[in-house]
Amino acid sequence: MSKKFPIISVVGSSGAGTSTVKNTFEQIFRREGVKSVSIEGDAFHRYNRADMKAELERRYAAGDATFSHFSYEANELKDLERVFREYGETGRGRTRHYVHDANESERYGVPPGHFTDWAPFEEDTDLLFYEGLHGCVVNDEVNLVQHADLKLGVVPVINLEWIQKIHRDRAQRGYTTEAVTDVILRRMHAYVHCIVPQFSETDINFQRVPVVDTSNPFIARWIPTPDESLIVIRFKNPRGIDFPYLTSMIAGSWMSRANSIVVPGNKQDLAMQLILTPLIERMVREARRARA
């Protein structure tokens, strides 16, 4: 936690929608005049695509069928913690990009499956925004949670998460359904052991639930639309959350538990803006005062 240089950590599995949620944050940052710097979790993968394949094959031959990008050891989590710590203390740090596809390759000038060089953060920012797989990990080696001031989970129910991943990986990253299915299966062990525990550490979870049949996600022809889904929003600590205000502002919403509200899928963006804007505004105001 840093009063001077706060960190927002948005965590979700691959295909959960963390990149999509980043757009909502960008709108809030723009409207509130917040200067942010951001990290994509994939920047902290340990291996480029070819080296990851070789490492997978090596481990598989040695009898380990559980290794995947979700595993702690496939990522440089100590480096990520170092960046979180340094940013929290000084407002400085560095990141890079993992280039997934031809579009990103054109943007960054590096072939798909490779990293760009590390580059320092811009100076004089108000906060650091992280989105990715491991931003709330606590294990024997790292404790990322302790550095983050606002922690969010983006967690569609699993069939929907798979549909989103399959469609995105096919449409944008050039993989077949069979290849994505293999990846989902291979990652399941680490999904349970490395990804899921983080959603008990997060302050707020956004869980998208489809209200159309997704019982065979591998043949779904499209991603259920916002109109075909609900969002369950759960607050770890509901004290101070103005639920009557939220349910009156968001048409069609209701409280399903003392710490949870449900909103129509097409109100996700509005709900996030209403919930997050005051939290971000206060965080940035206090940080600016502490730096003055």
Ligand SMILES: Nc1ncnc2c1ncn2[C@@H]1O[C@H](COP(=O)(O)OP(=O)(O)OP(=O)(O)O)[C@@H](O)[C@H]1O
């Ligand atoms: N609320 C939503 N409604 C409809 N589609 C969504 C929603 N959120 C995400 N998607 C779709 O799901 C797919 C995956 O989303 P996104 O790329 O944001 O995932 P991600 O968590 O960033 O994945 P990765 O970490 O693998 O990059 C995209 O096709 C996106 O358009």
Ligand SMILES: O=C(CO)[C@H](O)[C@H](O)COP(=O)(O)O
């Ligand atoms: O989205 C992911 C993890 O969040 C990707 O699966 C990961 O970055 C590896 O990418 P690729 O399989 O395209 O090399």
